[in-house]
Amino acid sequence: MSARRAAGTLLRAVAASAGRRLAPHAGPAGPGLLRLAVGGYHLWHVGRKRRLYQGVHRTDPASFDPVGPARILRRPLPPVIADRLVDASLVTGALFAAGVGHGVLAPVHSALQTWNFAYRNSWSMVFHHENTLVLHTMVLAAAPAGDALSIDALLRDRSLLPGRRSWMYGATPTVMNAAVAGTYVLAGLAKLTGGDGLGWVRGGHMRDQVAFDALRKEMLGERSSALGQRLYPYPALFTAMAAASLAVEFGAPLAVLDRRAGWVFAAAAFAMHWGIRAIMRITFPYNLSGVLYLPLLLMPPPDPRG
Secondary structure: OHHHHHHHHHHHHHHHHHHHHHOOOEOOHHHHHHHHHHHHHHHHHHHOOHHHHHHHOOOOHHHOOOOHHHHHOOOOOOHHHHHHHHHHHHHHHHHHHHOOOHHHHHHHHHHHHHHHHHHHHOOOOOOHHHHHHHHHHHHHHHOOOOOOOOHHHHHHHOOOOOOOOEHHHHHHHHHHHHHHHHHHHHHHHHHHOOOOHHHHHHOHHHHHHHHHHHHHHHHOOOOOOHHHHHHOOOHHHHHHHHHHHHHHHHOHHHHHHOHHHHHHHHHHHHHHHHHHHHHHOOOOHHHHHOHHHHHHHOOOOOOOOO
């Protein structure tokens, strides 16, 4: 019986420690700022591609291969309806960013965003760089992210920064960071479960990717990276970069557990994606914007013990 009580005491202590670190009491400003940033990014990202989406919606129906929630469709939507769904997500995105009717409109916006990205990806390759944006929007839609820096806060509390505190405000960036960590770990696992296995860390596969991508771009009439061409003769550099990328990807969970580790991870991952852009001219817009890493920078400190 004493062993059982000791185990129970230990589990309660671990749970309490995890709660203090992962869901500390905090004010509503953090989630409010994250809502503004993520909502604003959606407006920029989708708004600048609106005409591209309209062109995709008019692609040959034979190219339609639905993914995700779009799998409920047997044939494409009429182009005008698909266009209006994109426009609707811009409207709800503006209301989401402004914090209007967050409890109702934020989930609607999240659903529209998820649908539109899945529908867009049903016509071509799947663009994985949008996955984290979708996950972040889902988290913010479910969280009390409209309680500050919002129209809702002005109407309800007559203040943009109400003086309330809750563990839910502290848990919001933690859940967003867990989504980020999961995507990076999956990327690392994808590298190690490929044909090279652990040999991927030697950098040969990365070096081949750089060469293949440059050749493909040149054959298609695009401009390849001059930096990638300059680095290609130095295999040791690719070994170092491969090892560094795996360290970043498999170290991502540490960023969820400790806010200082989160700052280091954010800087390293941000630099890694800008390096990929410089060497291969491959862009991950949400990562390169820095918005993806904002929850890591806004993690509140753990609750004091006691």
